[in-house]
Amino acid sequence: MSTPVTFSTATLAAQVYEHLLRQVSTGAYRPGHPLRERDLVAELGVSRTPIREALLRLTEYGLVEGEGRSARVRQLTVPEVVDLYRVRRSLESEAVRQACGGLTAEDFARLAAAEPAEVADSDEFEAACYRFDMELHRTVAERSGNPLLARMLRQLHDCVQLVHKPVADRRGRLARELEQHRAIVAALRAEDATAARRAMLAHLHSSCQTQVRCLSAAAREVATAS
Numbered sequence: 001m002s003t004p005v006t007f008s009t010a011t012l013a014a015q016v017y018e019h020l021l022r023q024v025s026t027g028a029y030r031p032g033h034p035l036r037e038r039d040l041v042a043e044l045g046v047s048r049t050p051i052r053e054a055l056l057r058l059t060e061y062g063l064v065e066g067e068g069r070s071a072r073v074r075q076l077t078v079p080e081v082v083d084l085y086r087v088r089r090s091l092e093s094e095a096v097r098q099a100c101g102g103l104t105a106e107d108f109a110r111l112a113a114a115e116p117a118e119v120a121d122s123d124e125f126e127a128a129c130y131r132f133d134m135e136l137h138r139t140v141a142e143r144s145g146n147p148l149l150a151r152m153l154r155q156l157h158d159c160v161q162l163v164h165k166p167v168a169d170r171r172g173r174l175a176r177e178l179e180q181h182r183a184i185v186a187a188l189r190a191e192d193a194t195a196a197r198r199a200m201l202a203h204l205h206s207s208c209q210t211q212v213r214c215l216s217a218a219a220r221e222v223a224t225a226s
Contacts, residue, residue, distance in 0.1 A: 030073065035072060062159045081215060095141055108189060119171060119175045133177070
């Protein structure tokens with residue numbers, strides 16, 4: 001029997017959501033993976049109520065489709081990803097502009113603590129990059145000062161976790177993404193809104209290209225297998 005996952009902060013439903021989101025992002029739950037309440041109760045060692053709330057949020061955010069026994073992880077298409085990034089570029093470039101000058105010393109300390117220490121080709125480094133990515137984008141959204149914008153960006157950013165990155169050249173990809181995130185943080189520290197917006201747009205452009213390549217490669221593999 002697997003050891004129940006230990007949760008310790010925030011509401012239990014929020015913790016379950018973050019755990020399931022991480023499982024989707026890492027590919028532990030692939031597109032089409034069934035998400036049954038009874039199975040998750042056994043896997044996570046929590047009651048149905050927080051699991052039901054987490055699944056509802058995942059469905060609202062577009063990561064899960066169906067309901068009840070037929071709930072499963074969604075598969076994004078290339079056009080959906082392109083549309084998603086078009087919206088992200090418009091909203092997140094504005095969010096980072098509005099957030100510039102609004103981050104606190106505590107925000108920067110938290111980002112510094114989340115930033116990976118060194119580049120490595122390992123699961124631990126990838127997990128650290130994931131945490132840094134989440135921390136940065138969520139901080140920018142919150143410090144935009146626009147709650148509606150923050151909620152929309154949170155949904156969009158969580159939804160892109162459906163696209164799984166390739167294992168090949170993992171170190172190089174993560175290193176590039178890390179440098180892009182560092183450039184955004186540096187511009188925010190300098191309170192340079194123009195540079196922050198430019199760095200965010202460059203990062204989103206690069207990220208979109210990576211996501212599209214991943215989906216296209218996955219589609220080719222399915223076509224070859226069939």
